[in-house]
Amino acid sequence: MSASHQWNTLQQSRMRRLERAAALAQGKRVEAERIVALLEAIIEPGDRVCIEGNNQKQADFLARAMVQTDPARVRELHLVQSVLSLPEHVDIIERGQVSRIDFSFSGPQSGRLARLVESGRITIGAIHTYLELFGRYFVDLTPHVALVAAQKADRQGNLYTGPNTEDTPAIVEATAFKGGIVIAQVNEIVDTLPRVDIPADWVDFTVPAPTPHYVEPLFTRDPALITETQVLTAMIAIKGLYAEYGITRLNHGIGFDTAAIELLLPTYATELGLRGKICTHWALNPHPTLIPAIEAGFVQSVHSFGSEVGMEKYVAARPDIFFIGADGSMRSNRAFSQAAGHYACDLFIGSTLQIDLHGNSSTATRGRIAGFGGAPNMGADARGRRHASPAWLKAGREGRGDIPMPRGQKLVAQVVETFREHMEPAFVERLDAWDLAESAGMDLPPVMIYSEDLTHIITEEGIAHLVRCRSPEEREQAIRGVAGYTPVGMGRDKRAVENLRDRGIVQRPEDLGIDPRQATRDLLAARNVKDLVHASGGLYDPPKKFRNW
Amino acid sequence: MSDATLFDALFGAGRHEVVIDGHFVCGPARLDDTPVAVIGTWDTAAVDGNLALAIAGEVLRVVEADAGGTPRPIVFIADTQGQALSRREELLGLNGCFAHVARCVDLARRSGHATLTLIHGEAVSGGFLAFGMLADRVVALPDAQVRVMDLRAMSRVTKIELERLQTLAKASPVFAPGADNYWRMGAVSTLWESTGGDWPAMLTAELAAARQVAGQDVRARTGAERGGRGLADIVAREVAGA
Amino acid sequence: MERFEITLPARAAGAARQTALAGVVSSGNLEVLVEAGQDPATCAIEVNTSAHGFREIWEAVLADFAERYPAGGLRIAINDAGATPAVVSLRLSQAFEDSTGEDS
Amino acid sequence: MNSRRISYFEASARARVAALADAGSFREYCPPAERRTSPHLARLDAPVAFDDGVVVGSATVDGRPVLIAAQEGRFNGGAVGEVHGAKIRGLLERAAREKPAAVLLLVDSGGVRLHEANAGLIAISEIMRALMAAQAAGVPVFAFVGGSCGAFGGMGIVTRLCDEVIMSEEGRLGLSGPEVIETVKGVGEFDSRDRALVWRVTGGKLRRALGEATRLVDDDARDFRAAAIAALSNHRRAPADLADLKAAQAALARRRSAHPETRDGLEVWRALGLPQPEAVPMLSSDAFNRQLHELSAEA
CATH class of the missing domain: 3.40.1080.10 (Glutaconate Coenzyme A-transferase)
Incomplete structure (x- = not known):
């Protein structure tokens, strides 16, 4: 009986996605203008997706790219991320591409989000604490696709997240070890990183963003x-x-x-x-x-x-x-x-x-x-x-x-x-x-x-x-x-x-x-x-x- | 009133050589046999540093030319939308240029020049403050506008409803635009309400009146007499201890 | 603006008081003017406030002040721009202390 | 606790007067108990202040008699209304008659109070005339600028009429505020939220470098007092006669041509030859004054 059971469907799914994406990248490197096509090639309907949104660091370029994807192809998503703080995080819900969200904090977008919930256009799984959401990444909310932000990448795909590492290790570790795809936007690609925060074999694609990722000075009190x-x-x-x-x-x-x-x-x-x-x-x-x-x-x-x-x-x-x-x-x-x-x-x-x-x-x-x-x-x-x-x-x-x-x-x-x-x-x-x-x-x-x-x-x-x-x-x-x-x-x-x-x-x-x-x-x-x-x-x-x- | 006709109406055709150069206006004129200097702004000027220095420079030239002789009356023409709004002008100290103009006008006054301002067109806040309001007498020509800010903008800034401001403006002259409001408060000495009068004669009379009050600031008292400013004179005198 | 006057029984202030002013009229703040009044057994307080509908709270704050300090024989005038009770209490005690003429 | 800095920026008008004047020497004219409040604010249902936002009176500074006016920046932005303006004007008229050693104007104002805009504009013009009359009577007037509202609008002009302008780096001096310029001309002309830029265009160090502020002090009321005492013994005189004013005219024209395209104080630091233009904002006033002094010694 067990011979007929498939034990590697996640890996096979991952291989299919990577094959579809292969023509759009040179190895791990993706150019900014091809990012929308890459997302459309990789993301499948019903996927759990994390568009890295932290308290401070935001994968803002990838969030903007998500809003440009074809809603007929990229749809029924389940967003799983700690913070919904960029307008694009809510735009993609308004565009009808998201059916469910699990998160921890929505700060500036909380009013818009409340209206979408009230009009029945989105279901909230739960509003978690950070540890609780990270815990569920490793139990039942593992992302299929993680879109993360790093300061620098080297040519192999190692990432330097610098002082603002924040959620990145938790997101990437859960995704990379459960058949998911990790795409990182970086401010620049260099020959040698100051240090490796995320090893290259956990990262599938790096894309140099046209502008450095946004960081909010959230903890400064005058x-x-x-x-x-x-x-x-x-x-x-x-x-x-x-x-x-x-x-x-x-x-x-x-x-x-x-x-x-x-x-x-x-x-x-x-x-x-x-x-x-x-x-x-x-x-x-x-x-x-x-x-x-x-x-x-x-x-x-x-x-x-x-x-x-x-x-x-x-x-x-x-x-x-x-x-x-x-x-x-x-x-x-x-x-x-x-x-x-x-x-x-x-x-x-x-x-x-x-x-x-x-x-x-x-x-x-x-x-x-x-x-x-x-x-x-x-x-x-x-x-x-x-x-x-x-x-x-x-x-x-x-x-x-x-x-x-x-x-x-x-x-x-x-x-x-x-x-x-x-x-x-x-x-x-x-x-x-x-x-x-x-x-x-x-x-x-x-x-x-x-x-x-x-x-x-x-x-x-x-x-x-x-x-x-x-x-x-x-x-x-x-x-x-x-x-x-x-x-x-x-x-x-x-x-x-x-x-x-x-x-x-x-x-x-x-x-x-x-x-x-x-x-x-x-x-x-x-x-x-x-x-x-x-x-x-x-x-x-x-x-x-x-x-x- | 168009460019050419204003000075003809004020002094009579052929009795002035006032030159309009962009937003700057100046030149000699005569009232009967009295020579007069005309200096001012034109065409709702936004007064910047260059224009302020042009006015100040002309005042200084008049004072210097008349030193030791008979000081000519100076007729200022005020037509300004206010100060120029620019980062460069701020950096270079436009306020300092305006203070300099004010000092030059004060020098003229102390040197015996009668000073009179004619508001032609608009007179708005900073542009008006620098020279126009420092003259011994101020005349508003027909259709002249005097203001700091229009009621709509004021409503935005003070967060007081526009309708309320409009209603209150009817009872009080202290915040709403209008030459008549400035007259009631004593800052405009005379309103010339029609273009039909004998302007050269009226101007001569105004200059005589300006000489009468030279060196005194009678505006608060006048404002009190006209019922437009009840407290300025009383409070100032109390503090002055006079 | 809302305006009202309250007269509260209070212990006599004792020694002669000098006029004192504490605070500034700015958003969330107020000024309190303390002067000598008429009746040594009461404290007369006049409130002008930009926040409408809080008279009950004012009365409670002022009653606590009159209970806590020997404010009898004082006249107090307040211009308020929406201060919280905490700030009101603080300014009252500052103005009261300044009116004694001692450095606090 | 006396050794602690007293932030002039944060101090109220009354606290500034107390810090500048000799202890116990201040006597107020038109004090709060007289309740000279603004009837115009009351009519618009806005809060009033017993002193209408300005404290005026006499005092001694280092034993010398002075008259002092201090604007309260926290009350309506220190803006000038009818009563407020009349108090300052009256003080300057008193000065012309009593001839104290100086008049100290503690300016902290955005200019005209919009609730009584016409009265405020006229009042500022009256202050300007009264100020120049006091100077003509031989009384010097010193402006102090270091509050949160700076000296803007008509009060920016009044400040520049003074014989001495004593500023802290936190002080700002100009005509139109950055918010106004941004609103009318757009954020490209002046980004009012770029605070560092705002200070590089209007702040005390720029004004000192351009010679508009005569003294730059740190944000400490005790330093302001020391500057006042220094100015009382030896002060610059505002230009008054024809020769002075011709020279002032030439200097202003020269400044415009010396900085033909300048829109940022950084370019002024560079043009003046300050050793590290980028580091200027973090210099203490002493260090900055020293650098300026060295430059002028070289020149």
Whole structure:
């Protein structure tokens, strides 16, 4: 019986595709003007396709080529990629060439995507976290065709992805070893690469793109835009959370709130005597706002998901801190850094748009399907963790109470202002995520961080140590207690909140010895991008839009 | 009014040698027996550095020529769409060229030249500010337009609805275009409403009036008297302590 | 703009107060002017705000201020361009402190 | 904490006055308690400020009596309306009479306030006349430019009428803002989002190199104060008589022909012979001033 079974259909399919493409390439090299024909030759109806879209690096030339393919030939695709950020990613759906998508984050395209879902023109499989999607690449969502971006290729087809390696290794490894085809757009083809990030025998075609791939400076926060309120919340975070738990290993979100924390390390945290005691090891992209803390000797190690535009020279000049190859440039890797953030960090701290009375938080709002990228992996207790650290153990003692088996817990904090712009309250009785799930026909409301994982909320009103609450009722009052003048905050039981204050579960700035009037921008180690450049010794080269000199 | 006829109407045919050179206009003229210098912009000029320097240079020539003699009245012609919009002009400091023009006009005033501006066509923001508004007296000729920005653009920038601005403009002269608004606020001394009058006689009278106020800035007071600017004079005097 | 006045009971401010101004009228910010008022047992507050419909929140923020500081006998005037309660509270305490004439 | 830099760029108008003046010496005219707010903003339902966005008063600087006006760039972009303009004009008229050691104009303004555009335009013209009258009365006027709005529109002209123009690199000085030029003439003429270009065309270093700014300081209010003190003892005089103005005319014409095609400050650095034109933006003001000084010594 088994003799009649075909065990190599994937390989045969791959050979057929390569044969169809052979005339369009010279070996592995494809010229830019033949790329559309090549895609039409290779892609078959119903294929799972990844058009590499990362947080920063984009296979933009290949995305544009996809939009030029014949919809009669390239159709019924199933897109499997972490980020849908280019207009072309959605254009190809609008052209009717895609029937299903599985992704993690859609940022700027979230509004258009929501409309396409509502009109029934596309089905969403799921909005994953990064690790979850990468996991499924190796289980049931392996791409048939991967369209990736690299900085350089050599003549054999080896790739150099440089500082912005991001998702490329995960995508290529899954595709290349399961009978798929890998096509890489490169900025240039050279004789010798600085280093090999992806070996040539995993790559089928390289095409020199007419323009370098686009990289978005997503992690640059201009210190000039940090408000006094954000300085205050940063002071509360440093004193009420970082110092309290002795947090050394951590990940930060990309908001201004956490940028403020980074910029207070060399000033406020140093004055508190915390250098060497907190914030030494990071899973973090090279945030420009981390430069002063690095220069002040606060930071010992940073592993990165991706890179950041303008930080290349600075990062390369700090090999003790960043992960630098033998060639002298950084290597990032989203999959590894996500795993590091999940298992090896004691704290995740980020921001959100809405928090409910239980402590569930979400950035999803009506009319936008954005997804959460990495935050849910960072912002979740790692049940598989088996190594201890003082911060993890302390949180575990507080959170799990008196259970016979000692276990730690990850610290997961959200820092928000009680009101966002236009006086939108950050605290709500019910998340918009419920309505969104209903209108988009999703099985689950898109929650970024679940209540059970959230240990702390920090607002300008103070810090709520949710991990120390003994009942759902206490938890609710602790949340109301830092919700200020929002309807949720005004609905608090004043006596219950005062009781929580007495027990150190809710701490106001004055309880921490912080005078809000001392929370001025003068505390920031850098007050503008130029200060960051100076702090870097001129090594940081900020994008034009961040210059004001 | 067309090129040739404006100066004929102002001074009488054959009584002036005003030359129009692109956007620059200048030349000698006479009112009765009084020689007058005409200097200004033409054909809704976008005032750039070259034009500003041409005006300043001509003012300096007039001042130098009359030094030690009888200072001639200077009649400025303002017809400008505003300052030239260009990166090069900004880099070279167009604002500095305008300041220089202003200083030259001030020198003329301090040297005893009566100064009068005739708005012919348009007078818009920066182009008008540099010289036209610095004269001791300003006359708006028929159909003259004076403005900073039209209401449509203002609505865009201030995010106030156009209809609302149009309604409010009827009650207040402070933001809407119009020579009459500038008259009410004291920045236009006189509105010449018809082309039919005896312009040489009217011009002579205006120059006499300009001599009367030379060196004083009476615009805020005039604006208050005309009900167009209630606070400028009061506040300035309070701060001046006078 | 929305305008309203609130008079709140408050502990007397004590020593003579000097006029003080904190903040700037710009988007998301406000200015708070503190002057000597009439009645030592109350604090009279006049609010001009560009954000409509938040009177309830203003009243709560101002009541907390009057409870926290000896603001009796003071007259306070506010020009607001959409500040959040956090910024309002901060400016109130800054202006109050400046009105004592001591360097904070 | 006194050793810490006080960012002039970030400081409010009142904080700038406090940093420039001798401690405790400032006396305000038309103070906020008088509530001289703009009736025109109120009529358009826009927020008003008790000082209408400008602080005016008297003070001493290093013991010398001065009059000071400081525009608040964060209130409506420091724009000049009827009351705002009248306060500055009144201060200059007071100067002509009282003859202080100098008038300090802390300019931070995009020009005319559109909500009361006509009143603002006229007010700027009145300021120009009052400023020149104060100078004619023997009172020097110094402009300080280092705020987020720079000195543009009519206030850009007013600034260039001053005897001294003291700028930081962050300060910008011009007539039409880059956004306006981009809107009317297109992004090819001026890309307002190319911030580095904006500063190379309008920023303090370019203005210093062209001689329009008389002193360039770092973004520290204490440096601005030091420059004010230096200017009080020895300052440039704005051209006033016929000979001065003829020379100024010739210099302006020379500048236009010396930089015939220039559209970028980088070309000015090159033409001036600065050793590393590309590195100019990152030079401290001291280092830049030194390079300029060395060039002028060579010339």
